[in-house]
Amino acid sequence: MNEFYELxxxxxxxxxxIKISFENKDLLLxxxxxxxxxxxxKKVINEHNERLEFLGDVALNLVVSTYLYNKLKSKAEGKLSxxxxxxxxxxxxxxxxKLLALDEYVLMGKGEKEAIRGKTTIFADAFEA
Numbered sequence: 001m002n003e004f005y006e007l008x009x010x011x012x013x014x015x016x017x018i019k020i021s022f023e024n025k026d027l028l029l030x031x032x033x034x035x036x037x038x039x040x041x042k043k044v045i046n047e048h049n050e051r052l053e054f055l056g057d058v059a060l061n062l063v064v065s066t067y068l069y070n071k072l073k074s075k076a077e078g079k080l081s082x083x084x085x086x087x088x089x090x091x092x093x094x095x096x097x098k099l100l101a102l103d104e105y106v107l108m109g110k111g112e113k114e115a116i117r118g119k120t121t122i123f124a125d126a127f128e129a
Contacts, residue, residue: 003107004044007032010105018100027052031129032102034122036109052129060088060128093124102126 011025022028031049038048064087068080075083086092097103103119106126112119 004037004041007105007107014102014105018102031056031126032105032107034106034108034112034126036112037107040109049126049129053125056128057088060093064088090121090124093127094120097123097127 008029011022011028014028015021030047031052033045033048035048035050038045061084064084065080068075068084072080072083103123106122108122112122
């Protein structure tokens with residue numbers, strides 16, 4: 001549970017790293033909480049990042065779609081869709097997350113920490129959140 005409080009202490013550092021200031025720091029904190037961590041710490045935390053991931057997925061697609069639409073005026077819809085899908089797929093999102101060095105902050109359960117498989121998905125989901 002100490003890692004939860006450490007994460008809370010690091011929120012300002014994270015904001016500086018990503019150059020975004022959050023009015024609601026609880027949303028930033030929530031974005032780093034994987035379901036497995038919450039399941040192991042139900043007495044202190046009862047919410048994980050999956051609902052934020054749902055919202056973030058839509059927002060990310062909208063932002064990338066708008067950018068591509070405005071920048072690639074000569075491209076057909078099919079090509080724009082293909083480019084967007086490559087930019088926002090799970091592998092790409094996990095890569096962006098690691099490039100920002102945010103992967104060190106994600107809190108997950110003991111089993112998830114030890115398993116190498118699935119971490120790409122966890123980081124991609126956290127990026128969307």
